Amino acid sequence: MTTLLTPFHYEYMVKAILVSGLIGGVCAFLSCFITLKGWSLMGDALSHAVVPGVSLAWLLGLPFSLGAFVAGVLAALGMGWVRNNSRLREDAVIGVVFTSFFAAGLLMLSLHPSNLNLRTIIFGNILGISDPDIFQVLVISAVSILVLALKWRDLLLYCFDEGHARSLGLNTRFLHFLLLALLSATAVAALQTVGACLVVAMLVTPGATAYLLTDRFGKMLIIATLSGILCSVTGAYVSYFLNGSTGGCIVVLQTLIFLAALVFAPKHGLLVARAQRRAAASATA
């Protein structure tokens, strides 16, 4: 029994668990919008595109979420610009732009060797998170939660039917930018926990899982957020015993829940689909 409580004796573990839970929850909430808007790939791209911002911010002595956020937004605008001004398809544009940003970041880091560890950016280092970094995560999360709480209905309509939103006089350009900004901001926060490589899991998997489990957006938000918090907290906690990567633990847990939903979901699960096919076959036979 006491061994189960040992992680809580270490301040760094307690911090890691709480911060992971917070980030997991915020990312999961946003993931509902990202999956419904079809921006999963964009999330992946942005989380890699923030790397040069991190390096540059470090070189200039600025807070690194600021640099990451600016790089993320620039990458998103860059993708929008190339898409509108070329005949390329969106996936090609995303592929080209985000790898360019990522490569620029790598180059900058290798030319100016520093104590800013590449491993930290790519794989995250929640166990060694510093207090200023925690403060940054808290600010990002608080702002994101506030904005989402105030504007989630507008964002939902924007994801569902952009044309209708526009015809009602909603500023869809602003909503587009708002969603991008939220995506960049939470990607920066999640960078701390799971690193650039796995950020996309935090921003997509909970929403994807919840989408399989319900047909109501309100429930989807609740399921996604709860599963996001649960996986992050448990993942961080379990990583102490496994002595493994925290990010890895969190994302593996999310994947397990996703797979369970994929198979056992009451209405859209594989088992139900199979039963329905059988029933249809026997009815026609």
Place this chain on the structure above:
Amino acid sequence: MPDTDPPLSIEVDDVTVAYANGHTALRDASFTLGAGTICALVGVNGSGKSTLFKSIMGFLRPVRGRVRIAGLPVEASRKRQLVAYVPQSEDVDWTFPVSVWDVVMMGRYGHMNFMRIPRAEDKRIAHECLERVGMSEFQDRQIGELSGGQKKRVFLARALAQRGRIMLLDEPFTGVDVQTETAIIELLRSLRSEGHIILVSTHNLGSVPEFCDQVVLINRTVLAFGPTEQVFTEDNLSRAFGGVLRHFRFDQSTIQEHDGRTVKLLTDDERPLVFGKDGHLEYTERHGREELVKERAKEAGEQ
């Protein structure tokens, strides 16, 4: 509606729309619609129907000419939410996790506060609109669980909830059963009598004379515009459709004199468009058009 509102109208004045890639989708298009009309927008795919819709909603800015709604520029009319749009079924993501009620409520967003929290009034209007399209019992269904006709009616209810007095409908009868089609037409007629302007884009020619009093025929420009009887001529239609209309000539077919008027015409899902002697437009129902029948008889008798 406050009586300070200007009289309802759509003025499309010499509008030319070009896309960024240099493609001119619409050239020198002009027509005017006044209050209380159901107007069909007829043309082949790619003739500029959706471009015209987008210009009326202000999503596309014409390179030349202008669109005015109730005497206002489109931007100003959008703030007043004068124009409600009912999208084509293919343009909607039916797997989206929203219920019928949620969709109708979205029509009220423009009337709600910053956080879009519905008031009792919004709920009352949403209920009333669902009632009007006969979808009240389905309000808790996810939108993907509805039939084609029901889906259409939900989006009509959303447009009603928006309280837009100009309604743009994009192909409202595709994938819709006959009963729903009749119900929709009935609803549009009652909206017309309330003074709404209804613009319906369609390629289903047969249904047009049944419920549209005016027609705008387009093919990259407005070919003809006016009352249905005047615009719906074989000549105009073959110009609009570039001679690709399928036809069945009774006088060249195996139908003989003894078949007389007992000939029955069936079609799959589109209504047939029938022209009589001298290219007169024929209607399915004699009832209500006694004047027209008398006039035609007189014309034929005089010759």
